[in-house]
Amino acid sequence: ASPIICLWPSGSTGLCPCRTNRRVLRPRSSNRLSGVSNEIDISFIRDNHGSTLGAVACIRDITERKHAESELKKREAVLKEAQGIAHVGSWERDLKNDTNYWSDEYFRILGYEPGEIAATFENFFNHIHPDDQPVFFSIHNTDALVTMDFRIITKSGAERFVSALS
Numbered sequence: 001a002s003p004i005i006c007l008w009p010s011g012s013t014g015l016c017p018c019r020t021n022r023r024v025l026r027p028r029s030s031n032r033l034s035g036v037s038n039e040i041d042i043s044f045i046r047d048n049h050g051s052t053l054g055a056v057a058c059i060r061d062i063t064e065r066k067h068a069e070s071e072l073k074k075r076e077a078v079l080k081e082a083q084g085i086a087h088v089g090s091w092e093r094d095l096k097n098d099t100n101y102w103s104d105e106y107f108r109i110l111g112y113e114p115g116e117i118a119a120t121f122e123n124f125f126n127h128i129h130p131d132d133q134p135v136f137f138s139i140h141n142t143d144a145l146v147t148m149d150f151r152i153i154t155k156s157g158a159e160r161f162v163s164a165l166s
Contacts, residue, residue, distance in 0.1 A: 037066040055163065080104060093121055100124070109162070111155030127152045139166065 041058040089106025102119040123142035
């Protein structure tokens, strides 16, 4: 949707933040209301003495984005619940940005609470059984889709067998 630009006349008063998200109700029909989310950017126009001469506002309808964000949160919650029930964790490594992601269940498989240790490749690799590390590392550096069974050592020292699709 195109932004709507409004000008406030000089002498207007009101305290408005520079950027805010507001939920605005607009009539959908004569007897019902529909929720619409807007993002509002406001810039005040001032003279050399700091007096407000007016303001310019840009309002964008972000309802579609808010609905998409809500749907994504619901799907993430379902995935998190499914991983917990199935005791399946996931991890992701972005080589370009050197970032890692571990699902909550992956932390639990290693014996940690989510966020208890940093989700780094080094921490991931250090939990792989020493005898399995060379094979894991050689497969990890390929572009091929590979399934591998290997052992991990949990926080408590227990040895577990896991299967990974990489």
